[in-house]
Amino acid sequence: MKDMIVKNPSLVNPHGREKRLNPLLLSGAELEEEREKAKALAQLRVTPREAGDLIMMGIGGFTPLSGFMGYDDWKGVCAECKLADGTFWPIPITVSATEEQAGSVRNGEEVAIVSGETSEIIATMKVTEKYTIDKEFECKQVFRTTDIDHPGVRMVVNQAGVNFAGPLKVLSEGIFPKRYPEIYLKPSETREIFKKKGWSTVAALQLRNPMHRAHEYLAKIAIEICDGVLIHHLLGKLEAVDGVPASVTARAIGVLIDRYFVEGTCVHAGYPLDMRYAGPREALLHAVFRQNYGCSHLIIGRNHAGIDEYYGPFDAQKIFDDVSQDALEIRPLKIVDRVFYCLKCDGMASVKTCPHVKEDRIVPSGTKIRKVLSEGEVVPPRFIRAEVLEVLRGYYAGLTEEERDHVFSVSR
Numbered sequence: 001m002k003d004m005i006v007k008n009p010s011l012v013n014p015h016g017r018e019k020r021l022n023p024l025l026l027s028g029a030e031l032e033e034e035r036e037k038a039k040a041l042a043q044l045r046v047t048p049r050e051a052g053d054l055i056m057m058g059i060g061g062f063t064p065l066s067g068f069m070g071y072d073d074w075k076g077v078c079a080e081c082k083l084a085d086g087t088f089w090p091i092p093i094t095v096s097a098t099e100e101q102a103g104s105v106r107n108g109e110e111v112a113i114v115s116g117e118t119s120e121i122i123a124t125m126k127v128t129e130k131y132t133i134d135k136e137f138e139c140k141q142v143f144r145t146t147d148i149d150h151p152g153v154r155m156v157v158n159q160a161g162v163n164f165a166g167p168l169k170v171l172s173e174g175i176f177p178k179r180y181p182e183i184y185l186k187p188s189e190t191r192e193i194f195k196k197k198g199w200s201t202v203a204a205l206q207l208r209n210p211m212h213r214a215h216e217y218l219a220k221i222a223i224e225i226c227d228g229v230l231i232h233h234l235l236g237k238l239e240a241v242d243g244v245p246a247s248v249t250a251r252a253i254g255v256l257i258d259r260y261f262v263e264g265t266c267v268h269a270g271y272p273l274d275m276r277y278a279g280p281r282e283a284l285l286h287a288v289f290r291q292n293y294g295c296s297h298l299i300i301g302r303n304h305a306g307i308d309e310y311y312g313p314f315d316a317q318k319i320f321d322d323v324s325q326d327a328l329e330i331r332p333l334k335i336v337d338r339v340f341y342c343l344k345c346d347g348m349a350s351v352k353t354c355p356h357v358k359e360d361r362i363v364p365s366g367t368k369i370r371k372v373l374s375e376g377e378v379v380p381p382r383f384i385r386a387e388v389l390e391v392l393r394g395y396y397a398g399l400t401e402e403e404r405d406h407v408f409s410v411s412r
């Protein structure tokens, strides 16, 4: 079955013309010098989303970007998924400042970028361009909606009025290396791991929540046809109603891999971004950075990176048909439709492989699991592995009543 996937002798190239990772993180004496210099610079505080994007540029996950985007890149990306030089890129990567800040920073001046959460200086940036954007245009293009209830739209609408662009020097990876020492891996590190294993075809499974049976099934299909799978989950922020903290997700994924996967068939790692919930466009971004991490394929499931009913269930699969063949080396694995446990088949299946009726099928979903746990009901058997459920129950049991109300306030 492995012949179905075209074999290359080596891993896919990093994204962009140079075909080389472009990490902006400084090290050694250069880092110390820049840190010292940064203390005296004017400061720009950034949101968690902006800090996450910055760290991705730091570790080469957003290769070939060399800083936050200028107007031409922003416009090309919004309008046709292209940077000004023609390189494929699906979502604007920008940083914003208030008009007052923008007025006090001269063109060509360097600023220190500070995490709004931790107050740590995480980068320096030479501001070579200041520009305003049409936020409605960005939202329409990227999120296909301007509805303020969409969390991604809200992020854009709430960002400050002036975008800054210019070369970036990254000085820190923020909280991630310390908080997730085992699973926070850089693209150069996952590439090294894959090479050591002798892998060339690697499928990435994108996750933002603990794995239930359907995710496990998808990962195992990928293992059947590729050399291995990268189980890669979000370490940044989610909507509170959308899941559990990344540390809980990491534990839940860890127990599943330990008990239900053949040793050496998967690599478990996390990446430092927040969810934007841009559905199809975010699926493309997921593909771009997975190529940088060394993955040849990205599993695209139902409603990938979507939220509520903003996108059709297969929009994130379809959008790859509009991407020209030479834009990306990574390919989507549009493996299946809805995946479920069928009582009659007595196993995991999809509408492609199971001839039975709805009543025979148990369809796992993170939303349902959260609802069932919140209402103290019994989780149906074969919905989620017992070991994973135990991790989740432990998490929910530890919440205060107020936290529980917040987590379960909206059922998505």
Ligand SMILES: [Zn+2]
Residues within 6 Å of the ligand: 342, 343, 344, 345, 346, 349, 354, 355, 356, 360
């Ligand atoms: Zn069946």
